[in-house]
Structures are given as structure tokens and as C-alpha cells.
Amino acid sequence: MSGAESKDGGGAMQDLRVILVGSGLARAVTAQRLRRDARTRVVKAQNSHEALGELGLPPANEAGVRTVIVLSKGAIEPETVGGFVRSVRRVDSGARIVAMTENGVSWLNGATKLLDGTIEVADLGAETLRGLFSADRPRLAAQDDPGASTLGVSDDVMAGRDRACEGAGGGDPATGPLTAGTTEQALLQADTGVVRALLTGGDVQAACLRRLHASLGPDIRWIGPDAAEGEHDEHKAAVVHRGRAFGFLASRSTDPATLSACAAWMAQWLALREQHVQLRRAAFTDPLTGAWNRRYFDRFLPAAIEDARRHRHDLTLLLFDIDDFKHFNDHYGHSAGDEVLVETVRLMKTTVRPCDRVCRIGGDEFAVVFYEPEGPRDPGSKHPTSIYSIAERFQEKVRRHQFPKLGAEAAGSLAISGGMATFPWDGADAEALIEHADRLLGESKRMGKNAIRFGPAGSGPVID
Incomplete structure (x- = not known):
């Protein structure tokens, strides 16, 4: 992809926020190159969850700032790209999502068609990224995720959930039944209500439970880490992320395999909530005095x-x-x-x-x-x-x-x-x-x- 016109319709150079997702030498070299541009702010995220958190911090609709998410090699699994793209569009519909390539080789295979494009690492500069917002460049719409049906969450179900959310004033209704075969990736795609809670300062734990209640039934419940043990006839699954124990999910009717998958999914969202709070505090407070900055x-x-x-x-x-x-x-x-x-x-x-x-x-x-x-x-x-x-x-x-x-x-x-x-x-x-x-x-x-x-x-x- 060649560099494109870098000025907005009004003729002023655009401010960019670039979220580099993943790790490795290519990301480090790209970050160094982008920081040479005075109108570009570079933010690093280790994975897609962190990228979503960064997308809302500072607010995605900050006046005059355009956001580009750049996926480096291995930043995300190809089968989860569709869900990630949908989540990004809901948080900031104007953001662009591209993937790095090396020597013309894409590591995302067919999933690249869900993005706004691919860019060679050697060509990845501020001017090239500004070209993504050129008025004469067609916007690539997120197409149907070819893997959605195999993950248990179809685009039709997602669309139905969005309509229901609009009618329910922001609730998170059912997105289809979850079974023992439902993977963690499928849950990650059904995250609109949780993302909304995260970005608006809402209760992420409650949003996760609403999602699970809608799909697993009302008997699934939350047990705090210091609470007494659950009923003897309940299945329990620990909600743990990298050694941080948040609590347990318990249910009589949900099988252990499904409950464990749900606990792993919920643990990632609760960990992201903690990180989001820390990032927001770091972004908006003075580290010396504790005053707002x-x-x-x-x-x-x-x-x-x-x-x-x-x-x-x-x-x-x-x-x-x-x-x-x-x-x-x-x-x-x-x-x-x-x-x-x-x-x-x-x-x-x-x-x-x-x-x-x-x-x-x-x-x-x-x-x-x-x-x-x-x-x-x-x-x-x-x-x-x-x-x-x-x-x-x-x-x-x-x-x-x-x-x-x-x-x-x-x-x-x-x-x-x-x-x-x-x-x-x-x-x-x-x-x-x-x-x-x-x-x-x-x-x-x-x-x-x-x-x-x-x-x-x-x-x-x-x-x-």
C-alpha cells in the first residue's frame, strides 16, 4: 500500500492515535518510526483485549483524532478476527484496522478480508496510515465471519441481539444457547454488553453474568473468592486469570466443561476491567500529587x-x-x-x-x-x-x-x-x-x- 493524501477535507494534517497490537521486533521498529511524526501518538497493547481497552482510553470520539489499530504477527488468532472487528466497530465506528505483512505474506490468511487492509512492515508510516482515511479510498466493511457458524454464534444471532439491545435500553439479551462445544472464542465475540459496561464505567461483572444468564439459564451464580463454599450439588469453576483469583461460577444445570469455558471468558473480562481502571487512572491523574492532570x-x-x-x-x-x-x-x-x-x-x-x-x-x-x-x-x-x-x-x-x-x-x-x-x-x-x-x-x-x-x-x- 502506498502513502496517500495525509490531509483531511479541511486541509489540516490529521492527528493519529495508533494502537500497535502484539509483540516482537516488527512492532518495536514500527513504533519507533511512527513516533518520529509529531502528530502521531503510539499506544502498545499485548493482545486484542488490551486493544479494546485502549480504544476507549482516552475517549474514542476525541475531536480531530483518528485511530488506527495495527495487528502485528501473532497478535490475534485468525478465527477470532471477525468478533474483534465487530467489537471495534461498536466502540469506535471510525477506527481503521490493518495487519502487518512481511514480504507480501499475510499471517491471517483469509481473515484479512475482514480488515481495512494490510501494510508491509517497511511501508508502515504515519503518512500511509493517514491514507486510510482518504476521502477517495473506499472503506472496507467487515464482512461475514466465515468461522462464525463453527464457533456457535452466527451473524444473524449477533444482529438480532443488537436489535434487542436497542429496544431494551442497553441490556445484553441472549445470543444463542451455549453448550459444552461452545468455545471461549465464541464467547469473546458475544461481548457487546460487556464492552459497553467497560467503556462507560458500568459493572463488568454484572454484564458478564447477564450474558451467561441469558444463555445458560438463571441458576448460574457468582461466588466471591472469600465466600463460603457453594451447595454440594453445584458445579463450580474458578474465575482466574494469570494467578489472580476473582471468584467462582456455580451452577446445578450447566455441565463442568461449559462452566469452565465461561469462567475463563469471564476472568479475561474482569482482568481487563482492572487494567482499564489502572490505565484510566494513569492517563488522568498526576502520579506525584494524586490530583487530576x-x-x-x-x-x-x-x-x-x-x-x-x-x-x-x-x-x-x-x-x-x-x-x-x-x-x-x-x-x-x-x-x-x-x-x-x-x-x-x-x-x-x-x-x-x-x-x-x-x-x-x-x-x-x-x-x-x-x-x-x-x-x-x-x-x-x-x-x-x-x-x-x-x-x-x-x-x-x-x-x-x-x-x-x-x-x-x-x-x-x-x-x-x-x-x-x-x-x-x-x-x-x-x-x-x-x-x-x-x-x-x-x-x-x-x-x-x-x-x-x-x-x-x-x-x-x-x-x-
């Missing part, structure tokens, strides 16, 4: 503003930093500076309300979004004056706090400067609020620091 802030603030606009609620943004932070780093060392950052976040978290968001958006730069989605608990509470007292308490805590690594000089020597902006008066969108708050933060610095300003032009009370 800039990526989270950039997503949360616009969403919160839209929610506030829809429900006619107030929202206030506070931007602040630590005065003379570089002095503490240079004089006491970076470990002392880290302690200051960690303690500052802890003090803010003990001051704000549970619904507010504390974010670290730079070195010593922080943002706090004050927003109550359900409306103010105190009917007399009004922004920005109601936030004034919160900011004042926080500033006083910082001023009085004893930082052990700073010794006796700490108390009274640390101070913060900030600026506040309130929706809708100071700005109608995230960009306007940030600009207003940042301008007031700058004024606080110029006017002697140790102050937080708010109001149309910083005319409100100054906390100092």
Missing part, C-alpha cells in the same frame, strides 16, 4: 460548562500557583519541592467539596473547578462569593502549614497567588474562563503576590 482538566472543564449551561448552574474556575516555588526547589532541593506540591494538593482536597475537581496542570500550576452538578446544597450559595470563603480557608491553611523538609522557616513563608473566573459572567466557554482567570492570576503576581483576585476585572475582594 492536564488531560483530565482539558476534558472535564468544557463538559462541566456545558452541563452548567444546560441546567443553569454556576461554575467557578480557580487558577493558582505557589509563590516563589523555584526558590524552594533551589534552596531545599527537589524532594522538598515535591513535598510542597503533594501537601498543597492535600490541603486543597481537604478544603473543597467532594464534587469539586483539583487538577495539577503544570509544574506548580493548579486549577480547581468548583461545580455542583445537582445544584447548590445551600440555597443561599452564589458564585463567586461562595467560593471566596473556600479559597480563603485554603490560602490560610497553606500559610500556616508546617512542611517538615522546609524546617522552621516553612510556617508563614509559603503563599499562593490566583485568579478566579465564573461562568457565565466571566466567560461562556472553557477558553474564555481560563483566559480570564489567568489574567487575574497575573495581576495577583504583579501586585505583590499572596493574593487571589476575582470579578470582571479583578475588582472583587482580594484574598491576601
Whole structure:
């Protein structure tokens, strides 16, 4: 496949997210080559399950970013490609899926026709991948999986389940009976409800059980790892993945072979859930302080503003930093500076309300979004004056706090400067609020620091 036009309809170069699935030298070389392109972000996944998790993290509909999943040799079994493609389409219908080839040889055999194409390892670069989204390049639709009937889940059944899901408001109804001959791969193809639960923060364990109840009957049940043993006439199968024991499946009517296959299937989804939670935490939190990071802030603030606009609620943004932070780093060392950052976040978290968001958006730069989605608990509470007292308490805590690594000089020597902006008066969108708050933060610095300003032009009370 040759490189294709790399610009979108509007003429701007596309941002790419490339999920490289599998392992080996070819994947490593490809990752290194792709990272040379400033507009391409490379994510690695060991298998198809991890790839599905990565597809939803960050959100697949991130504006302006196109996603390509690249399968390296051995990344997936040929007979499971159809189910994987269907799952990808349901998570992100715009994503492209291609497989690497070496010397024109495909390791997926006939399953390659289910993908959007194959690319030689030597030709696999950012421009080639952008060409997959060219307007004049026909999109390859996922065709019927030739192995579906042998795996026990037909395309007709899958389509019927999708229609039922739409009518049931997101449930996961039956996809056909499971028997002792039903393989783990067949279960992996019947995963719409589980994928939905995973990507929306729902209960993955419950989604798996709904799927099993629909196919095996209502008597199959979950037993926790520390619970008492099941009934003496029940079959039991351990739900274990790579030594991690989640619990057991138990049933009187399901034969042991089928129950064991279902337990292995469910174990993979529960393991993926744990990994997904860890990845999301890593993607959206600052590892030093535990605050939300800039990526989270950039997503949360616009969403919160839209929610506030829809429900006619107030929202206030506070931007602040630590005065003379570089002095503490240079004089006491970076470990002392880290302690200051960690303690500052802890003090803010003990001051704000549970619904507010504390974010670290730079070195010593922080943002706090004050927003109550359900409306103010105190009917007399009004922004920005109601936030004034919160900011004042926080500033006083910082001023009085004893930082052990700073010794006796700490108390009274640390101070913060900030600026506040309130929706809708100071700005109608995230960009306007940030600009207003940042301008007031700058004024606080110029006017002697140790102050937080708010109001149309910083005319409100100054906390100092």
C-alpha cells in the first residue's frame, strides 16, 4: 500500500492515535518510526483485549483524532478476527484496522478480508496510515465471519441481539444457547454488553453474568473468592486469570466443561476491567500529587460548562500557583519541592467539596473547578462569593502549614497567588474562563503576590 493524501477535507494534517497490537521486533521498529511524526501518538497493547481497552482510553470520539489499530504477527488468532472487528466497530465506528505483512505474506490468511487492509512492515508510516482515511479510498466493511457458524454464534444471532439491545435500553439479551462445544472464542465475540459496561464505567461483572444468564439459564451464580463454599450439588469453576483469583461460577444445570469455558471468558473480562481502571487512572491523574492532570482538566472543564449551561448552574474556575516555588526547589532541593506540591494538593482536597475537581496542570500550576452538578446544597450559595470563603480557608491553611523538609522557616513563608473566573459572567466557554482567570492570576503576581483576585476585572475582594 502506498502513502496517500495525509490531509483531511479541511486541509489540516490529521492527528493519529495508533494502537500497535502484539509483540516482537516488527512492532518495536514500527513504533519507533511512527513516533518520529509529531502528530502521531503510539499506544502498545499485548493482545486484542488490551486493544479494546485502549480504544476507549482516552475517549474514542476525541475531536480531530483518528485511530488506527495495527495487528502485528501473532497478535490475534485468525478465527477470532471477525468478533474483534465487530467489537471495534461498536466502540469506535471510525477506527481503521490493518495487519502487518512481511514480504507480501499475510499471517491471517483469509481473515484479512475482514480488515481495512494490510501494510508491509517497511511501508508502515504515519503518512500511509493517514491514507486510510482518504476521502477517495473506499472503506472496507467487515464482512461475514466465515468461522462464525463453527464457533456457535452466527451473524444473524449477533444482529438480532443488537436489535434487542436497542429496544431494551442497553441490556445484553441472549445470543444463542451455549453448550459444552461452545468455545471461549465464541464467547469473546458475544461481548457487546460487556464492552459497553467497560467503556462507560458500568459493572463488568454484572454484564458478564447477564450474558451467561441469558444463555445458560438463571441458576448460574457468582461466588466471591472469600465466600463460603457453594451447595454440594453445584458445579463450580474458578474465575482466574494469570494467578489472580476473582471468584467462582456455580451452577446445578450447566455441565463442568461449559462452566469452565465461561469462567475463563469471564476472568479475561474482569482482568481487563482492572487494567482499564489502572490505565484510566494513569492517563488522568498526576502520579506525584494524586490530583487530576492536564488531560483530565482539558476534558472535564468544557463538559462541566456545558452541563452548567444546560441546567443553569454556576461554575467557578480557580487558577493558582505557589509563590516563589523555584526558590524552594533551589534552596531545599527537589524532594522538598515535591513535598510542597503533594501537601498543597492535600490541603486543597481537604478544603473543597467532594464534587469539586483539583487538577495539577503544570509544574506548580493548579486549577480547581468548583461545580455542583445537582445544584447548590445551600440555597443561599452564589458564585463567586461562595467560593471566596473556600479559597480563603485554603490560602490560610497553606500559610500556616508546617512542611517538615522546609524546617522552621516553612510556617508563614509559603503563599499562593490566583485568579478566579465564573461562568457565565466571566466567560461562556472553557477558553474564555481560563483566559480570564489567568489574567487575574497575573495581576495577583504583579501586585505583590499572596493574593487571589476575582470579578470582571479583578475588582472583587482580594484574598491576601
